Amino acid sequence: MTQTVQPAHADPAEMTPQRRVDAWLADFEAALSARDVRRAAGMFAVDSFWRDLIAFTWNIKTVEGRDGVTDMLTSRLDDIDPSGFRTSEPPEEADGVTSAWLEFETAAGRGRGHLRLTDEGAWTLLTTLYELKGHEEPRGEYRPKGAVHGADPDRRTWADQRADEDAELGYTRQPYVVVVGGGQGGIALGARLRQLGVPALVVERNPRAGDSWRNRYKTLCLHDPVWYDHLPYLPFPDTWPVFAPKDKIGDWLEMYTRVMEVPYWTSTTCTSASYDEETGEWTVRVDRDGEQITLRPKQLVLATGMSGKPNLPSFPGQERFTGDQHHSSAHPGPEAYRGKRAVVVGSNNSAHDICAALWESGADVTMVQRSSTHIVKSDSLMELGLGDLYSERAVAGGMTTQKADLTFASLPYRIMHEFQIPVYSAIAERDADFYRRLEAAGFRHDWGDDGSGLFMKYLRRGSGYYIDVGAAELVANGDIKLAHGEVRELTEDSVVLADGTELEADLVVYATGYGSMNGWAADLIGQDVADKVGKCWGLGSDTTKDPGPWEGEQRNMWKPTQQDGLWFHGGNLHQSRHYSLYLALQLKARWAGIPTPVYGLQEVHHLS
Numbered sequence: 001m002t003q004t005v006q007p008a009h010a011d012p013a014e015m016t017p018q019r020r021v022d023a024w025l026a027d028f029e030a031a032l033s034a035r036d037v038r039r040a041a042g043m044f045a046v047d048s049f050w051r052d053l054i055a056f057t058w059n060i061k062t063v064e065g066r067d068g069v070t071d072m073l074t075s076r077l078d079d080i081d082p083s084g085f086r087t088s089e090p091p092e093e094a095d096g097v098t099s100a101w102l103e104f105e106t107a108a109g110r111g112r113g114h115l116r117l118t119d120e121g122a123w124t125l126l127t128t129l130y131e132l133k134g135h136e137e138p139r140g141e142y143r144p145k146g147a148v149h150g151a152d153p154d155r156r157t158w159a160d161q162r163a164d165e166d167a168e169l170g171y172t173r174q175p176y177v178v179v180v181g182g183g184q185g186g187i188a189l190g191a192r193l194r195q196l197g198v199p200a201l202v203v204e205r206n207p208r209a210g211d212s213w214r215n216r217y218k219t220l221c222l223h224d225p226v227w228y229d230h231l232p233y234l235p236f237p238d239t240w241p242v243f244a245p246k247d248k249i250g251d252w253l254e255m256y257t258r259v260m261e262v263p264y265w266t267s268t269t270c271t272s273a274s275y276d277e278e279t280g281e282w283t284v285r286v287d288r289d290g291e292q293i294t295l296r297p298k299q300l301v302l303a304t305g306m307s308g309k310p311n312l313p314s315f316p317g318q319e320r321f322t323g324d325q326h327h328s329s330a331h332p333g334p335e336a337y338r339g340k341r342a343v344v345v346g347s348n349n350s351a352h353d354i355c356a357a358l359w360e361s362g363a364d365v366t367m368v369q370r371s372s373t374h375i376v377k378s379d380s381l382m383e384l385g386l387g388d389l390y391s392e393r394a395v396a397g398g399m400t401t402q403k404a405d406l407t408f409a410s411l412p413y414r415i416m417h418e419f420q421i422p423v424y425s426a427i428a429e430r431d432a433d434f435y436r437r438l439e440a441a442g443f444r445h446d447w448g449d450d451g452s453g454l455f456m457k458y459l460r461r462g463s464g465y466y467i468d469v470g471a472a473e474l475v476a477n478g479d480i481k482l483a484h485g486e487v488r489e490l491t492e493d494s495v496v497l498a499d500g501t502e503l504e505a506d507l508v509v510y511a512t513g514y515g516s517m518n519g520w521a522a523d524l525i526g527q528d529v530a531d532k533v534g535k536c537w538g539l540g541s542d543t544t545k546d547p548g549p550w551e552g553e554q555r556n557m558w559k560p561t562q563q564d565g566l567w568f569h570g571g572n573l574h575q576s577r578h579y580s581l582y583l584a585l586q587l588k589a590r591w592a593g594i595p596t597p598v599y600g601l602q603e604v605h606h607l608s
Helices: 019-034 039-043 065-080 156-170 186-193 244-260 348-361 378-386 392-396 401-409 415-431 434-438 453-460 471-477 518-524 526-532 571-594
Strands: 045-054 062-063 083-087 092-094 095-107 111-119 121-131 178-182 200-203 268-276 280-286 290-294 298-301 324-327 339-344 364-369 372-377 465-468 481-484 487-491 494-497 503-504 507-510 566-568
Touching: 019 083, 019 095, 019 121, 039 065, 039 507, 045 065, 062 065, 062 415, 083 092, 083 290, 111 401, 121 156, 121 364, 121 401, 121 571, 178 186, 186 244, 186 324, 186 571, 200 268, 268 364, 268 518, 280 298, 298 518, 298 571, 339 503, 348 364, 348 392, 348 465, 348 507, 372 378, 372 415, 372 453, 378 415, 378 453, 378 465, 401 571, 415 434, 415 453, 434 471, 465 471, 518 526, 526 566, 566 571
Parallel strands: 045 121, 178 200, 178 298, 298 566, 324 507, 339 364, 339 507, 364 481, 372 465
Antiparallel strands: 045 062, 083 095, 092 095, 095 111, 111 121, 268 280, 280 290, 487 494, 494 503
16 A cells, blocks of 8 residues: 655654655655755765666666766756655665655656665665556556447457558558567567557567577576566466576567567568658668568667677688587587587586587587686575575565566666675575585686676676586586687687697587677668667676776666667566566657657767
8 A cells, every 4th residue: 555655854753664754755855846956966865876767867877976866856857847756665674774665756657666765865766667647558457348349340350450450560551669679678678569559560580489599509598587587467377487498488489479469570681771860760671581671660679689799709710620610699509419529619608508518418528718707506596696586485475576676676786786795705605615616627717806796797798607507517527628718720620729729629619709789780770870879788887898987877778879769678588578668668758749858868988
C-alpha cells in the first residue's frame, strides 16, 4: 500500500524510518514546487549521486554532488514539473542509512525510484520513468478485449488483421522505428514497442528468430541464472532450468517473438543506411530473402549485440596455415576435431567453453593466455554475488524481477565497485583452494584492477573474465594445457608465440573478443557516423580497456547519441529486459510528439 506523506519537521526523538523519509520527501517536493533549486540541491549529501533513467533528463544520466543536482534541476525542473513523491512500501534502516522505494509523477509520466538517506541528506537517489500519461500500455485492467462481440458481415479476425499488418508494414506503411538485429535485445525492444503501439520492425539476417543462439558452438549455455534472464511481460516458467542451453533459449526467443506479436523479418540483411538531416528520416536498404526493399523510418536502433563485431586478429602466416582457423563466434562445435591438436587463442568465457568441449570430444587442447583473466565459480557467484536479488531464495523472500532490477540500478556506477569488493573477497576466501590450484597450473588470475571482480569488468570493458562451469577445473588439473604470450606467426601446422614457443595445431580458434558496437554503424552507415557517436560500452573508469575521463553511464547505450535518430541497444538478457523499457519510452515519446529535451548528451572522447 502506498504510504501517505507526513508533515515535515517531526520531533527527532520520534523519527522512525518512515517519518524520516516522509519529512525529506515533503521538503524536497516543496523545494521543487517552489523552483528553489538551491534548497533542493542542499538536501543532498556533499558526496551524493542522483541517477536518472529518463524521468528528469530524457537521458540515462547520473549527476554527482550538489553542483550536479543544481545544474540538472536548473535545466530541467520547469519542464519536468515533478510532484506526488511518496513511499511505496515501508522504508528500512541499516548501518545509518535509511532506504526507501518511491513513486512520483512528472508532467509527462509516472515514475518509480529509490532513496538512500543519511544524516547529511540524500546519498543516492534513483528516478525512473515507467509509463507516459495518456499512453499507458494496455495491460492488467486495461488489457484489450480481443473478441469483438456482435454480428459483422465485414469481420476481420485476429489472423486476418495480423496478415494485413504483415503485408503492409514496410511496404505500403512505413515503420517509425527499424531495429537492426533480432537477438534478445531486438526482440525485447520489439515487444515493448508493440505494447506501446509504436510502428516498429525488427530485421534479422538469420532464417529464424533465436538463430543467433542456435548458431553458436554446441555446448554454449547461459552462465547467468534463470532469475536474472527473464524477458519483459513473459517470464520463464518456474520449471525452466537454472542455466538454459543455447538451443532452448533459441526456441524460447522464437516462441516469444510470435506470442508477443513482434513485427519481425527473418532472412533480412540490412545493406546500408543514411540519414537526411532536413527530413529527419533514415533511408534503410535491406535484402529480404532476395527482395530489395527500402525502409524510411524516423528512428534506427542497432541491436546487434553489445560486443560489436568479432575481433579477428591478423597474424603473419595465417594464409599458409593448412588446418582450420576461425573466430570463436563461428566455431561449429567439437565433433570434427576428435584426435586433433587444437590451439585456442584467448582465456575468457568463450575460450574456456570451447576448450572444454574440445577436450570432452577427445582433442588435444592448448589455451593461449595473452593477459590475466578473472575467474569465478558459478556456484559462488550465484550464492554470494546474485543470491540476494536473483535466486529462488530471493523469490521466496518476496523479491520481484522489477524490484531486483531497480535495486541494481539504484547503485551509481561511481561507487558500485565498493559494494562488489567485499563480495569477491568472500569468494576468494570460500574458493581459496581452487585459486591456489589454478595459479599453480600457471594460470594468470586477477580480481580486476581494484579487486571488484566480474561484474565491474563486465560493465567497464565487457571482457576479461570467465564464469566457471567446469573448464577452469580442467585447466587446474592440466587436462587443458596452458601457454602464455602473444602470437608471433602461424606456420603450415603450428602457432608460434612471441617467445618462440611452437604449438602444433590442426585447429586454431581465435577467442579474441569483439569490438565496439559503433563498428556496426561504420559498416552500415559510414565511418563518419561511427566517429560522430564514438565508442560504445564502458564507463570511463580509467581502468584496463576502459579509458577515462569518467562518464558515469554506459557509453551510448539505450539513450540518445550524437547522431539524431540513432540508438544502440544491447547487453545480456538482464539488460535487454530492463533497459528496453527506457529505450522504448524514449521512442514512444518521440512518436507521440511529446517534447524530449535531452539533458547531458554524452560527449565523445573515444572513437572505438
